[in-house]
Amino acid sequence: MKHISILLLSLIFGLSLAQETITLNFAARVGDQMAACGQTYDGLGTMNSSVEFQDLRFYVSNVRLMNAAGEEIPLELAQDGMWQYEDVALLDFEDGSALCAQSGNAATNSVVTGTVPAGDYTGLVFTLGVPFSLNHNDVTTAPAPLNISSMWWSWQGGYKHIRIDLMSHSAMTMDTMDKSETSEDGEAESSNHGNTAMSGFWPIHLGSTGCASEASAIAPTTKCSTPNTFEVRLDSFDLNNDTVVADVASLLTNVDVSQSLELMPPGCMSGPQDPDCKVLFENLGLTAGSQALFKVGQ
Amino acid sequence: MKHGIIILVFASLVGLLGASQTDYTWHLPKGFPMPVVPQDNPMTEAKVELGRYLFYDKKLSGNGSQSCSSCHLQELAFTDGLKTPVGSTGEVLIRNSPSLTNVAYNATLTWANPVLTDLERHILVPMFAEFPVELGMTSKETEILSRFKEDALYQELFSQAYPAAADPVTIQNIVLALTSFTRTLISGNSPYDQFVYQKNYDALTDSAKRGMDLFFSERTECHHCHGGFNFTHSVIHQNNVQFVEMSFHNTGLYNLDGQGSYPLGNRGLFEISGKDSDMGMFRAPSLRNVALTAPYLHDGSAQTLEEVIRFYEAGGRVITEGEYAGDGRQNPYKSGFVQGISLTDQERQDLVAFLESLTDTEFLTNPAFSDPFR
Numbered sequence: 253m254k255h256i257s258i259l260l261l262s263l264i265f266g267l268s269l270a271q272e273t274i275t276l277n278f279a280a281r282v283g284d285q286m287a288a289c290g291q292t293y294d295g296l297g298t299m300n301s302s303v304e305f306q307d308l309r310f311y312v313s314n315v316r317l318m319n320a321a322g323e324e325i326p327l328e329l330a331q332d333g334m335w336q337y338e339d340v341a342l343l344d345f346e347d348g349s350a351l352c353a354q355s356g357n358a359a360t361n362s363v364v365t366g367t368v369p370a371g372d373y374t375g376l377v378f379t380l381g382v383p384f385s386l387n388h389n390d391v392t393t394a395p396a397p398l399n400i401s402s403m404w405w406s407w408q409g410g411y412k413h414i415r416i417d418l419m420s421h422s423a424m425t426m427d428t429m430d431k432s433e434t435s436e437d438g439e440a441e442s443s444n445h446g447n448t449a450m451s452g453f454w455p456i457h458l459g460s461t462g463c464a465s466e467a468s469a470i471a472p473t474t475k476c477s478t479p480n481t482f483e484v485r486l487d488s489f490d491l492n493n494d495t496v497v498a499d500v501a502s503l504l505t506n507v508d509v510s511q512s513l514e515l516m517p518p519g520c521m522s523g524p525q526d527p528d529c530k531v532l533f534e535n536l537g538l539t540a541g542s543q544a545l546f547k548v549g550q
Numbered sequence: 551m552k553h554g555i556i557i558l559v560f561a562s563l564v565g566l567l568g569a570s571q572t573d574y575t576w577h578l579p580k581g582f583p584m585p586v587v588p589q590d591n592p593m594t595e596a597k598v599e600l601g602r603y604l605f606y607d608k609k610l611s612g613n614g615s616q617s618c619s620s621c622h623l624q625e626l627a628f629t630d631g632l633k634t635p636v637g638s639t640g641e642v643l644i645r646n647s648p649s650l651t652n653v654a655y656n657a658t659l660t661w662a663n664p665v666l667t668d669l670e671r672h673i674l675v676p677m678f679a680e681f682p683v684e685l686g687m688t689s690k691e692t693e694i695l696s697r698f699k700e701d702a703l704y705q706e707l708f709s710q711a712y713p714a715a716a717d718p719v720t721i722q723n724i725v726l727a728l729t730s731f732t733r734t735l736i737s738g739n740s741p742y743d744q745f746v747y748q749k750n751y752d753a754l755t756d757s758a759k760r761g762m763d764l765f766f767s768e769r770t771e772c773h774h775c776h777g778g779f780n781f782t783h784s785v786i787h788q789n790n791v792q793f794v795e796m797s798f799h800n801t802g803l804y805n806l807d808g809q810g811s812y813p814l815g816n817r818g819l820f821e822i823s824g825k826d827s828d829m830g831m832f833r834a835p836s837l838r839n840v841a842l843t844a845p846y847l848h849d850g851s852a853q854t855l856e857e858v859i860r861f862y863e864a865g866g867r868v869i870t871e872g873e874y875a876g877d878g879r880q881n882p883y884k885s886g887f888v889q890g891i892s893l894t895d896q897e898r899q900d901l902v903a904f905l906e907s908l909t910d911t912e913f914l915t916n917p918a919f920s921d922p923f924r
Binding site for chain 2: 306333334350351353354355356357359390391392393394395396397399400401402404405406407408409417419452453455457466467468469470515516517518521522523
């Protein structure tokens with residue numbers, strides 16, 4: 253009995269010595285500005301749109317640290333009952349204020365925490381999105397952070413790996429002078445006014461498509477043809493000083509967020525044929541090239 | 551020693567009951583999460599039973615003419631079939647009687663109030679509201695309480711529900727019992743539930759199945775506000791307390807002045823917050839049993855499900871004449887998800903068939919929810 257206790261103690265002690273706790277910092281930015289609800293960001297996309305956030309959240313999974321030998325060591329995520337479950341974490345940069353009240357809530361999160369064997373780590377790799385094994389659960393009974401209905405489509409479609417909802421105004425239609433000038437000619441003005449406000453809604457919902465099942469309310473049993481998750485590889489990442497930056501300005505490079513080419517759905521809801529998704533998918537490295545959303549920052 | 555253990559076990563059982571004060575067993579439908587119940591009002595069978603009697607008893611209104619059930623009829627999924635209800639003193643209310651289906655899961659109560667999150671506080675509105683009067687209990691409290699104190703049936707029900715209280719017939723205890731009963735009004739055995747949760751794939755017609763796929767599609771966007779097990783994103787339960795969503799939206803029903811205004815007195819969250827951007831924001835209601843809850847919308851201004859679907863097809867409502875004339879489609883505060891959709895007649899029928907598949911006939915006839923005086 254005594255021997256077992258000593259053995260257990262030394263095991264626990266030994267393990268705790270060999271493990272280290274890691275906190276990875278994430279940030280959402282628009283160029284060099286912090287991205288937040290209730291602020292307007294100018295000059296985005298092909299039409300130099302002015303944009304306000306209405307939502308700003310994404311899931312990451314399968315987080316690994318790279319050592320000097322190039323090995324990828326899994327980060328065991330802390331099971332905190334809130335932001336992290338199994339190997340999935342939610343990064344949440346909307347605080348439910350201003351336009352973000354539409355789908356958001358007050359809680360925010362900008363870190364991923366976990367443990368790895370102690371060592372020298374020089375790089376970071378993770379998957380953007382929820383893995384298939386957890387993606388098609390029932391949002392109602394799933395544990396946090398997979399319990400948010402606004403981050404979920406249906407059993408068939410699974411979760412929104414990324415939800416970035418934008419309200420944009422092209423430079424021209426934002427002009428308040430323009431509005432007051434035309435306000436004299438009654439009907440035409442009110443119709444312009446409304447169209448301007450409405451055409452500006454530009455949500456980005458990245459989720460898996462081609463998930464075959466009998467109906468939208470039935471989870472697929474075989475993997476989706478287009479998972480729309482992708483690997484983010486930051487070869488040189490200093491755990492103590494660096495931050496994983498999601499740069500929405502880079503994501504919107506060459507994207508026209510002033511209008512939806514296809515009216516329904518507005519913005520890009522991951523439809524494989526949706527013209528509004530085309531450039532966006534390229535910028536995420538899903539259809540060509542490599543992803544431009546995430547980079548190393550300070 | 552043996553006796554000692556038995557006594558110990560017995561004592562700890564009594565202790566447990568005393569501490570949690572709940573003996574209520576939830577009979578939740580498959581797939582449903584556990585509701586959140588306030589710690590100071592634990593569910594008990596006796597409180598639920600008392601609450602059921604009170605819910606159906608006209609003694610609860612100031613002038614004895616109405617009960618909760620006057621505007622919340624079980625056979626209509628606890629709505630009243632009226633555009634807007636009439637209170638106990640004859641005043642016409644301004645908003646449609648909301649269904650009490652699954653009200654235990656509502657993140658907020660009433661049509662548009664982000665801070666009214668507890669049934670215990672909400673229920674004071676129908677009880678004591680003066681503008682307009684609903685049950686009309688204000689300043690009639692003593693008289694109303696004495697009606698129950700003098701009734702042998704209620705003496706028994708109250709003492710069962712509150713065995714430790716010397717004088718259990720109080721307004722507070724009425725509130726706790728009524729909310730306990732309304733929390734039990736859970737509906738989750740519709741053909742949709744049989745299909746999704748009970749895996750009975752014959753439960754839905756082909757038309758309803760097509761309608762379901764449309765409902766959950768990015769083409770119609772219905773599910774963006776009416777998603778999840780309760781067909782609204784405005785839900786709270788024990789599995790989502792970390793991330794409670796509220797879900798208020800302007801759907802483009804009105805645009806009185808071209809600036810987005812809704813009719814006076816019915817301007818949604820704006821009336822609470824005073825913020826322009828809250829104009830016309832109303833809670834997305836659950837769609838469960840929706841086939842029975844006509845007329846629709848916060849002011850009962852749509853008669854049929856087809857009319858509601860057609861209004862979403864148009865991307866808002868155009869009112870061409872009268873005091874509410876205006877092009878709701880151009881409302882600047884309208885939700886971005888209401889952009890207009892083009893549906894075929896068949897698709898519209900399919901959507902209606904799907905919404906009809908949310909009708910739970912067991913809920914509408916469950917004796918546990920019915921009038922005990924009948």
